[in-house]
Amino acid sequence: MKSLIIADRIQQAKYDRRPVVALESTVITHGMPYPENIETALEVEKIIEKEVAVPATIAVLAGKIKVGLSRKEIKELADREDVEKISRRDIPWAVSSGKYGSTTVAATMIASHRADIRFFVTGGIGGVHRGGENSLDISADLTELGRTPVTVISAGAKAILDLELTLERLETEGVPVLGFKTDEFPAFYSRKSGLKLKIRVDTPQDIAEIARARDDLELKNGILVANPISREREIPLAEIEPEIKKAVAEARDEDISGSALTPFLLERIKKISSGQSLKVNIELLKNNARLGARVAVSHQNLEVMGD
Numbered sequence: 001m002k003s004l005i006i007a008d009r010i011q012q013a014k015y016d017r018r019p020v021v022a023l024e025s026t027v028i029t030h031g032m033p034y035p036e037n038i039e040t041a042l043e044v045e046k047i048i049e050k051e052v053a054v055p056a057t058i059a060v061l062a063g064k065i066k067v068g069l070s071r072k073e074i075k076e077l078a079d080r081e082d083v084e085k086i087s088r089r090d091i092p093w094a095v096s097s098g099k100y101g102s103t104t105v106a107a108t109m110i111a112s113h114r115a116d117i118r119f120f121v122t123g124g125i126g127g128v129h130r131g132g133e134n135s136l137d138i139s140a141d142l143t144e145l146g147r148t149p150v151t152v153i154s155a156g157a158k159a160i161l162d163l164e165l166t167l168e169r170l171e172t173e174g175v176p177v178l179g180f181k182t183d184e185f186p187a188f189y190s191r192k193s194g195l196k197l198k199i200r201v202d203t204p205q206d207i208a209e210i211a212r213a214r215d216d217l218e219l220k221n222g223i224l225v226a227n228p229i230s231r232e233r234e235i236p237l238a239e240i241e242p243e244i245k246k247a248v249a250e251a252r253d254e255d256i257s258g259s260a261l262t263p264f265l266l267e268r269i270k271k272i273s274s275g276q277s278l279k280v281n282i283e284l285l286k287n288n289a290r291l292g293a294r295v296a297v298s299h300q301n302l303e304v305m306g307d
Contacts, residue, residue, distance in 0.1 A: 001114060002053065003064055003065055004064075004067065004111065005065065005066050005067065005116055007016040007056070007066070007067060007068030007069070009068060010056050010067055010068035010117075011171045012254070013046075013292065014116065017284075017300065017303070018053070019053040019102055019293070019296035019299065019300040020054045020055075020056050020117045020296065020298070021054070021119050021120070021296050022056050022111070022117045022119065022120040022294050023044060023048075023055055023058065023120070023121055024057075024058060024102070024103050024104065024107075024120070024122050025059040025074075025108075026103065026171045027040065027083055027122075027123065027285065028041050028059075028074060028077055028078050029080075029083045029102040030085055030279065031263075031266065031281070032281070032282070037078050038074065038075055038078050039283060040282050042071060042074065044285055047286055047289040047290055048121075048292070048293040050293075051290060051294055052293075053293040053296045055289075056112075056115070056117060057069040057074060057113070059073070059077055059102055059103055060100060060101035060103065061073065061077075061100060062098050062100065063093070063094065063095050064095070065111050067112075067117070077100070078124050080100055080158060082099075083102055084102075085100060085102055085159065086099075086102065086103050086104065086107045087107050087259075088106045088110060091107060091110065105122055105125050105139075105141040106126075106143075108120055109144050109145070109150070109222060110148060111151045113148050113150055114148050116153065118151060118211065118296070118299065119150070119151060119153065119292055119295055119296040120150050120151070121141075121152075121153045121285075121288045121292035121293075122152060122153070122285075123154065123284055123288065124154050124155050124157050124188045125152065125154050125156075125201075125224065126137070126139025126140070126141040126142070126161070126171055126262065127141065127142060127158070127163070127165070127166030127169070128166045129160075129261065130160070130162045130163055130248055131162075132161075135257070137258070142166070142173055142175075144222070145224060146170075146173025146174055146221055146222070147212065148220070148221075148222050149215065149219065149220050149222060150223075151211045151222065151223040151225065151295070152225065153295065154224065154288060155226070155227055155229055155284040155287070156185050156186040156187065156188055156226040156292075157241065158188050159187045159188035159190065159237075159241075160244055160262065160265040160266070160269070163185060163193050163195055164195055167185060173221065175222055175223065175224055176210065176214075176221075176223050176225070177202045177226055178199050178200070178207060178210065178223065178225045178226065179197040179199065180201055180202075180225055180226065180227040180228070181200070181201075181202055181228075182197070182200065182226070182228050183196060183200050185197055185209045185226055185229050186226050186228035188229075189218035189232050189234060189235040189280045189281075190229075190235060190236055190240060191228040191229060191234050192228075192237060196287055198248045201262075201279035203304075204295040204298045206255060207223075207225055208299035208301075210223060211295075213304075227287060227288050227291050230283070230287065230305070233279075233280055234280065235273070235277065240269075240277070241275075243269055243272045243273055244265075244269060244303075246266035246268075247269050250268055251265055251268070252263055266281075271281060
């Protein structure tokens, strides 16, 4: 695959049978302001390394899908003003046009699968937007989870979405949603949404074993791990929900939709919450990175034991 470049350190890690964890890059270019974007991206990589796994941040650089950005490349990506937000539909165009792009959950899953990386850490996935039953504004992340066998560790879906419809769509796509030490789907900034989950897991090995069973059965769907933020860091749903509704109403009044909607809503919520939502976003990313690395390590141990 000429358009896919896997960094030497990732190639070596795969050769040495060391666990690798993929990371998306939209958090660097569209999800957080400077300097929190760079600081968080580098800190998340350090957390994964401390758990004895190898981080692989993914982006499109001059028309090449790069798996395993260097620290210099991460900083350069953050500094550029011409970085596109790349999902599945955008990949051929970005590659053929020599674009620079940050990868969404969907695009990162595709690149991870091509690079044989089975675990991917993000903050929260996209989903069905509020009012999506009429607008049909539904993230490609959900269909990607239905057809690409990568395990995604997240804090659930972004709280700006219709979480109930998002879960229903995931069920339709055949995606298992695993609640890590919880029976309830988290609401991103908040630990609870009021939506019950069918599957609860309590250890990283539980997750690794489910992923391994999926692969043994040769099923092609992804797995979504919902990892709630800590009680000390969360914004209770009753507190953040009015702010989200306010931001959604502003977006509607300003006729903002499509790919511009999520960045707009996250920025508005950050302002409305006096920056508290950004702090929570950073903490949940770190929390997910820690769990994702531990799952990857557990999975690698299972693979070695199975030889």
